[in-house]
Amino acid sequence: MIGDKIEIFDTTLRDGEQVPGCKLATDQKVKIAIQLEELGVDIIEAGFPISSPGDFKSVTEISKVIKNSRVCALSRAVEKDIECAGESLKFARYGRIHTGIGTSDIHMKYKLRCSEDQIIERAVAAVRCAKKYQEDVEFYAEDAGRTRDEFLAKVCEAVIKAGATVLNIPDTTGFCLPEEYGAKIKYLVENVKGIDKVVISAHCHNDLGLATANALSAVVNGARQVECTINGIGERAGNTSLEEVAMILKKRESLPFYTNIISEKLLSTSNMVIEETGMPIQANKAITGANAFSHSSGIHQDGVIKHRENYEIMDPKEIGAEKSTIILTARSGRAALAFRSKELGFELTKRSLDKIYVEFLDLADQLKEVYDEDLQKLLEKNQLLIRQALA
Numbered sequence: 001m002i003g004d005k006i007e008i009f010d011t012t013l014r015d016g017e018q019v020p021g022c023k024l025a026t027d028q029k030v031k032i033a034i035q036l037e038e039l040g041v042d043i044i045e046a047g048f049p050i051s052s053p054g055d056f057k058s059v060t061e062i063s064k065v066i067k068n069s070r071v072c073a074l075s076r077a078v079e080k081d082i083e084c085a086g087e088s089l090k091f092a093r094y095g096r097i098h099t100g101i102g103t104s105d106i107h108m109k110y111k112l113r114c115s116e117d118q119i120i121e122r123a124v125a126a127v128r129c130a131k132k133y134q135e136d137v138e139f140y141a142e143d144a145g146r147t148r149d150e151f152l153a154k155v156c157e158a159v160i161k162a163g164a165t166v167l168n169i170p171d172t173t174g175f176c177l178p179e180e181y182g183a184k185i186k187y188l189v190e191n192v193k194g195i196d197k198v199v200i201s202a203h204c205h206n207d208l209g210l211a212t213a214n215a216l217s218a219v220v221n222g223a224r225q226v227e228c229t230i231n232g233i234g235e236r237a238g239n240t241s242l243e244e245v246a247m248i249l250k251k252r253e254s255l256p257f258y259t260n261i262i263s264e265k266l267l268s269t270s271n272m273v274i275e276e277t278g279m280p281i282q283a284n285k286a287i288t289g290a291n292a293f294s295h296s297s298g299i300h301q302d303g304v305i306k307h308r309e310n311y312e313i314m315d316p317k318e319i320g321a322e323k324s325t326i327i328l329t330a331r332s333g334r335a336a337l338a339f340r341s342k343e344l345g346f347e348l349t350k351r352s353l354d355k356i357y358v359e360f361l362d363l364a365d366q367l368k369e370v371y372d373e374d375l376q377k378l379l380e381k382n383q384l385l386i387r388q389a390l391a
């Protein structure tokens with residue numbers, strides 16, 4: 001492995017599950033947690049125990065079965081939340097409490113109605129309280145993306161002194177640009193006393209479609225943990241997508257980082273989350289979308305048939321997909337038609353291909369996609385011609 005390890009903190013079961021319509025029962029959460037552990041996730045955020053008895057039970061049950069990954073429970077900077085999170089983790093082999101408070105001007109003024117000093121006091125008290133239950137305590141500075149750097153640094157320094165082991169710098173509203181978010185992490189690295197003793201974590205939301213780019217920018221500037229969800233599900237436009245971060249760090253050698261993710265399990269994990277949450281993903285979703293490895297334009301199909309790497313930067317097997325697919329549409333060329341015909345057992349010569357291609361285009365203009373059954377019928381209809389051309 002080259003470079004630094006990036007810890008993968010999966011919050012599918014907490015931030016992901018906050019999405020309306022995504023509610024998961026305890027047995028579903030346990031099933032997904034087991035899959036996340038097999039996938040190689042370092043930390044599984046299992047829930048927000050104070051939020052409901054169901055969530056408390058889910059964190060408890062996950063804590064009982066997960067043995068290699070760390071199990072994390074969320075709380076606000078409120079004593080009863082933290083106690084509840086601590087209680088829910090009592091069976092965890094490796095546990096972590098994730099506690100925090102808003103630090104941006106807007107949160108301090110309109111949500112918390114607290115002064116800067118009061119925020120720092122509450123943050124420190126929360127970390128000290130969490131330390132009674134778990135050695136590993138992650139602090140989140142909610143809305144850090146819109147927090148003034150100087151104040152954020154002050155908060156970070158105070159919670160490190162109080163015993164925080166991980167500092168989460170969330171871009172809660174998905175507002176930051178990659179350079180801004182990266183610069184914020186760099187500022188903290190350079191200006192917070194004791195920061196070298198803790199792990200900096202990136203937690204990015206996707207409101208402007210920048211969650212993955214922002215998380216990477218944070219890593220380049222010193223973050224060593226990325227918070228993400230399977231399929232990028234999460235509040236509003238979602239969170240950084242785990243599969244994107246894992247594959248970027250695996251494929252791009254110019255980024256000297258690695259994760260423990262077993263990429264061959266990405267597709268099955270994505271499918272499990274779709275099935276359990278009932279939340280489909282778009283066909284063009286990077287890495288795991290239905291079209292991520294399918295080629296439909298004639299030029300691309302011809303290129304991929306000649307040499308896969310002409311148009312593919314990853315082998316589909318790397319994410320657990322069987323193979324790439326050549327989709328037949330009115331945009332397909334002869335190469336794709338010949339390729340798919342061969343897969344169905346029909347060897348086409350140039351002459352038969354030219355003839356059948358004309359009929360194929362007529363058919364493709366009528367249908368959105370020409371499936372195997374449609375193609376089979378077309379080829380059977382032209383069987384005589386195919387045989388004669390071969391003779």
Ligand code: KIV
Nearest residue numbers: 015140142143170172
């Ligand atoms: O987006 C956010 O700020 C959060 C925190 C609770 C970590 O999800």
Ligand code: ZN
Nearest residue numbers: 015170172203
């Ligand atoms: Zn979040």
